[in-house]
Amino acid sequence: LIRFVLLVHLAACAAVTGEFICETDDQCRHGDELGFCESTGYCTFTDTSCATQRRYDDNASAAVASACLEGVTTGRIVDRFVVNDEMGRPLLQERVIPAAELKPSVIFEDGSMSPVAYREQDGVFSFANPTGLHYELRYETAGTARAFQHAAPHVVTGHYAAGRRDRVPVTRPTTLSFQQTPALTGQAWITSTGLWTQSAAGNGSNGSVNWMNAGSFSGALGLLDASRFDRVHYVLTGTVLGYSTITAHSSYAVTQIDGVALTAAGPLASVTNRDLCVDVAHLAATELARIKTVYPSATGGSTGWSITAAPARDVRPHFGHSLAFATATTAADGTTAARFVNPYPGTLLVATMTTNATVSIGYRTNGGVTFGVDSRIEVAVDPTDASCSTAAMLQPTTALSGNATIAGTPIDAADKMVTLPAGAPFVIATWTTVRPGPAHVYNVTLHELEDDGAGGTTTAVRGGWQSSEQRVMIPAALLVKGHEYVLQFQTTTGMPNAAAGDHLTVEYPWQVNNSYSLSFVIN
């Protein structure tokens, strides 16, 4: 009897189990957490300890219950943008992209495709990838086609725009004029936040711009709306101790009506106390010398540095209104104690330096065209006063890429003949680091070199791909027999987790260097 009682107790201790079969994500809920109904018919839930970030529920079949999801690539695509708060300060927001806008698709390195399941509630997607193939994920944001290549089982990426998404387009000439006192001199700029624009407006205290021609930082132009806390600024810049900075500024809350001219009148305040300072070390000559170790024939060397007021940091791409800046036609190393004001409330500051050089690449023996081998570096700065104790070290260190191999053929000489594998949907291009340094992401562009018929060369971009490996898949159809090409490598640092699939995390310094392969001809 005692044994029987013990056995009954043992049997009762175990929880009653079962298999839950799902057909839709909505069926997979743990309280407020929405899970995923996988193609296996079982629910998974987010678990960051899994490579795919998803783990099967305990109530899946015994074969997979509580196991990490495998054979599937998962991820998320987000769209971020800034709006102004009631104080005119930028506020970063996130939007889930509607499926009809995103149009996600995926193609694998073997040419096969897989449907991409996309969930509009949270912007999460997934597609079957049973053998872990390299893939190219294609999608659109705000009408712009985008793609990146990867092999990670979980990827996150996003895009960022300066300004409201719910902007009213400008369809007719809409003049925005300023009549201000006192009469001051200086280069005039009309800038705006909420909808981020920047337009040159001549000189002096009174200027105007046809809003149809205003320079939008991102996306289509929109009409300013005071009820949405948009602000328009009028700034004058002038040269002070070898650099330019804001010498006067004003700000207005205006609401534009499409096709209706608007005049803002008021005082224009002269800057009498430049209350912020950054000690900018701009080492352009050092950077040009670094570029020339790879491209001894590189010419140019113009450079510029700036401090800009950005609506957000740790997001890409970078936008910002200039607070202080300088340019030079020849590269030189130097340090500038840049004093300035920031009339844009709530913005975050970024110091940037660009170094520009070019190389000549030509079709066969024809005369070449110039390709930029320039570089860019951005660092975050947070000055709080005019003491210049905040330093910005603008010295690029990013790797330079080269030594390309196309379909296994090393491109070790110009006009190298390359034989493509028959029937392969993609041609694999690889490369190595030719100048040491950090590298997180590569944007690779395929340029075709063509005979212009006059002994010169013309170029055309045939495609571009983003990868976190030194490897891209080029659609074989883009490489035409007898045609000549060159690959551009835009080597980037500032996305430290990109190799693991995280294209959202951004860190400073953000750096980009451009370099090229030698030319190759398809056999």
Add this chain to the structure above:
Amino acid sequence: MRFVSFLIALCLTSVAYADEPTNPEAQAAFRAGASAYMSGKYLEASRKFSASYEREPFVDSLWGWAQSERLAGNCVTAMGLYHKYAREVGTARGTQAANEMIALCEKQLPAERTPWYKNKLGGGLGAGGVAGVAIGITFLALASSSRSAADEQMYLDDFEAKLDEATTRRRIGAVSISLGLAALGAGVTVYILHDRKQRSTLTAGTDGRVVFVGARF
């Protein structure tokens, strides 16, 4: 009760020393029995009086034997001996004394004669056990129902809620059945022990010529 017995014993003693068995062995056993009786060693006294009576059927030995058995708690045996004494003593006073003792014994017997099925503890445990098993079976059936209902749920949360309900019900059922079975076992044990105690009143004896049996029914 013991005081009355003591008085009787004194009486017996005075009679015994005035009139004893004549057989020397019977006499020695008679005196040893009387001595043990006076010392409260009733089982020993019973054996001595019995031995004395076997050697010589002296009625006072029979009386002492009967008294010793009664005081040792063996009323059924004692009653047989009292009946025998009443038949053999041949005096009205002796017969009356025997009948008084028999009546005394009979007053004691009813309390010991409770039927096994009237044992309240055993009955309570048994009834509780049956109820526990019944409740347990009911909950196991409900658990099975909850498990079946789980498969009909559209949402995972509801599915899990039904599984949890099934688990809870199964555990309640198992615990209830276990406790019920344990109570049933305890009840049966109580009945068995009760029966064994009853059996201890079943007794038999002989004086060498007559065999007598006493029992409760």
